[in-house]
Amino acid sequence: MRQTWRWFGPQDRVMIEDMLQAGVEGVVSALHHVPTGDVWTPEEIARRQQLIARCSDGSASGLAWDVVESLPVSEDIKKQKGDWRTHIANYKQSMKHLADAGIEIICYNFMPVLDWTRTNLAYRLPTGATCMRFDFIDFAAFDLFILERKGAKDDFPEDVIEAAKERFAKLDDAAKIELAESIIFGLPGDAEAPSMEKVRANLAEYDGISEERLRSNFVDFLEEIAPLAQSLGMRFGCHPDDPPFGLLGLPRVMSKEADYKYLMDAVDIPANGITLCSGSLGARPDNDLPGMMERLGDRVHFLHLRNVVLESSDIKGSFYEAEHLGGHVDMVALMKAALAEEERRRAQGRKDWSIPFRPDHGLDILDDLKRQAQPGYPAIGRLKGLAELRGIMVALEHG
Structure with a gap:
């Protein structure tokens, strides 16, 4: 090898x-x-x-x-x-x-659209090391309440939606921006300045596919x-x-x-x-x-x-x-x-x-x-x- x-x-x-x-x-x-x-x-x-x-x-x-x-x-x-x-x-x-x-x-x-998806690019472990993480609740909070994607509620169980609502309510503006930036990092060309409109437009291109x-x-x-x-x-x-x-x-x-x-x-x-x-x-x-x-x-x-x-x-x-x-x-x-x-x-x-x-x-x-x-x-x-x-x-x- x-x-x-x-x-x-x-x-x-x-x-x-x-x-x-x-x-x-x-x-x-x-x-x-x-x-x-x-x-x-x-x-x-x-x-x-x-x-x-x-x-x-x-x-x-x-x-x-x-x-x-x-x-x-x-x-x-x-x-x-x-x-x-x-x-x-x-x-x-x-x-x-x-x-x-x-x-x-x-x-x-x-x-x-996305090459890969994570919700945290520097998740801290007990040792002090950091790694990348995908938190399904955080992702649901992004999809439902930041991106506000049409039809998103149909893709999550009710308990996940409720948990995401609670998680989102605790995020301040800086945390919301950090979450969006982490997820959009996997979108080629948008890693520096994520645009929700750009993401929505890219997603719309796959309607019907x-x-x-x-x-x-x-x-x-x-x-x-x-x-x-x-x-x-x-x-x-x-x-x-x-x-x-x-x-x-x-x-x-x-x-x-x-x-x-x-x-x-x-x-x-x-x-x-x-x-x-x-x-x-x-x-x-x-x-x-x-x-x-x-x-x-x-x-x-x-x-x-x-x-x-x-x-x-x-x-x-x-x-x-x-x-x-x-x-x-x-x-x-x-x-x-x-x-x-x-x-x-x-x-x-x-x-x-x-x-x-x-x-x-x-x-x-x-x-x-x-x-x-x-x-x-x-x-x-x-x-x-x-x-x-x-x-x-x-x-x-x-x-």
Whole structure:
């Protein structure tokens, strides 16, 4: 299993030398500054590769850009509206440019509007460490009384509505703004200055688009993209919904094993695969992560390894991000299944036998609390997580 690390580019407060000292073997990155739907040019790709290859003092890092996370799928493509055909053509061109640059793995998602959702980006734990958290009552308070989404009351049980009403009544103006900012952070382009009108407008674009329609649009997208990925020698892995259940009245189509099975069967091409995220899928109590790795492992092209503590047994419930070995996901069993899949691939003579993984997210601990890096992506917390995962891997391989 190849040990990788996500890097957001030159604005990232975690430096190339930090990754090097953490002992990573490859880098996961993306051209976040390129507008969604535009072509990633060879020049921009090469510029990012050059940045990864050098430390801040100009010395060689020995690291390379291994995985793209992500080459974003535009809302027009998801809805099949507006410039969606042009965006697909541009997507294909970007893939060709990435393949020409020697990059073989692309991670992406098909989540409408929000890339991910949390209600608190710095939830304080008893140790003083902080993490990201999703509080279902807080989310309901936002949806019902801040966003005031039409039809929101139909999406929550009566007891949740009452609890949200009480919670909202206790929030002062600053707390309401902080809650909104935390949730909107997952909306591309609105992280700095959330606009309720913008959110409402984006949500309205999905009126009349059911899960069946979104899934059909997804299949259409894959039928265009997966054959090209196969011909280019690339591997294409879809990240699950985060969290893996419906929010804001939006359709969700990548939340459980059956969703992945449907998409793998619908476009049955080896390049059409999975980014198995243990944290996202693990936030749903009926997802069996080790079992998914065993049953769908031949199509797993990338692994995100993180853990969550579930605060209820409900499908839609509160959770917070835990230490990599401290939550509800059986990380040892999951990594054992991943290593077994690698052995199967090696026996089959597959060139892609090694599955890259990265320590996904991490607690802010020690100097992370001062550095204030991208939420979920501290230096020391991820280093600790990587060390723990590396320990599991070495112990299992030792036999």
